[in-house]
Amino acid sequence: MDPLPWYKDGLKFTCSQCGDCCTGAPGFVWVNAAEIAEMAAIVGMEVPAFEARYVRTVGIRKSLTERPNGDCELLDPKTRGCTVYQARPRQCRTWPFWESNIRTPQAWKETCEMCPGSGQGQLVPLEDIRKQAEVIKI
Template sequence: MAERGIKTSKPRVHYDCTKCPAFCCSIYERVTVTKADINRLAKHFSVSVEEAREKYTAPWENERVLRRVKDSIFEETCMFLDQKTRGCTIYNGRPGVCRTYPARSRCAYYDVLRFEQTQQGDKNVVPVVKIIFRDEDE
């Protein structure tokens, strides 16, 4: 999850967040935040920790997640995504999970994006994918 305008393609990283519509900020219903993340949000917006918790996060089972809004490409996205540039508006204040994703040299969603753009012969096409997690026992 990257800041637009800052190229993240390092030698051994095979994705470029500046050329991606931010799948990771949009298709996951849960962007989990820790207490430290809420503290960082509070500092970023110069509000109290309680205010940051209420304004920017929502309950999800036993945890807190970033609030989501309707999106112009996907059904929903993170409230902090700039829907025009597809960049994070709180880059320095973003949660820890956003800082580490995808935690490997390839991003599966970027690969799907590039695959479909090649397959469809259109470098502007966006495959609108959705991810649903199901327990195998269900």
């Protein structure tokens, strides 16, 4: 049995829908074939057309495309809402409970500084945090 981590009593998170995690500095949102197919279906596009418009290849992996300012192309710039929310990729679903964000109290503090929903609101129990951190290694 793993020793209990520093966040054994849970961490608070309630998304404020600010959209900051989908905008700003360039980055990567890794997607697999199943996720691409689900997003394509949500926006009513064939997979090849969706890939040509919204997916880029990075080495052997695939990531969503961004606007020149770093914003995700699937974010509605007016409402700042995700246009594929129901089919958003694992990386987006599991934010902010990525291994890299919860590795240390300092990493979590930095996450809270970037994301106004982190460290606020609902207390997410250890078991749920662990489940989310295991979905995708980031």
